Amino acid sequence: MVKKTMGFIGGGRITRIILEGLRKGGYKIHEGTVVSDIDIKTLNELKEKFPEISVSFNDNSQPASKEIVFIALPLKVADEVFKEIKDYLNPDSIVVSLVPKISIAKISKSLNGIKEIVRMVPNAPSIINEGYNPVCFSPFFTKEEKIELLSLFSILGACPEVSEEKLEAYTVLTAVGPTYFWFQLYHLHKLAKSFGLSEQEAEDAILNTIKGTVDTMYKSKLSPEEVMDLVAIKPLEDVEEDIKNMYSSRLKSLFRSLKD
16 A cells, blocks of 8 residues: 655645545545645645645645645646646656646656656545546556555546546546536435435435446446337436537537647
């Protein structure tokens, strides 16, 4: 198991998800772990939740000096921060970028040629160790180093190694994907209770229905048409095309913005 010191540049949602997932998965967060952010409220809330970490307000030099440096920043500020931290990194630092779009080659160039870089597409269910976090390694890692890092990442859930050119597709599918369903499922839960089901009954029904629905897609060996014909009553049939068109329009636009 990895016992290297860790720094997080950016203390927002992704960092909280990773720290919570690691803790839930039984990983003892190193007391030398440092998180930096420009928002003191964010840091105070993180420190309250994870008292073992140190926080650094508006100063990225401390987390950048650690052995594993996670870059958990919005795309619009990442380039600037990469240039800012380059002189604080150690030559053998491992940089884990959670930022979409910016390639390993570009990150390395911005960081004075740092060689060991990982790009990861983070997935919110990592908070309960059920994430799906595709990763891509720069070519300079040894097999043993990869295995060591994957042992850390796998605490959060599945972490398949993929080619870099596919990361943006995974961003649309897995990083943002939960948002396509959560609002619908929460509303369905609310409706189920209004129909007379208890909290637990609604939870059990939705959990098992969604699992069974997806399993039927991929395990029944039926065509899409045959699967969708298994249920006769289709209350949303008249708006299906509108919903599919919305998916296509919004998600293709997002994908283009990540690839351009």
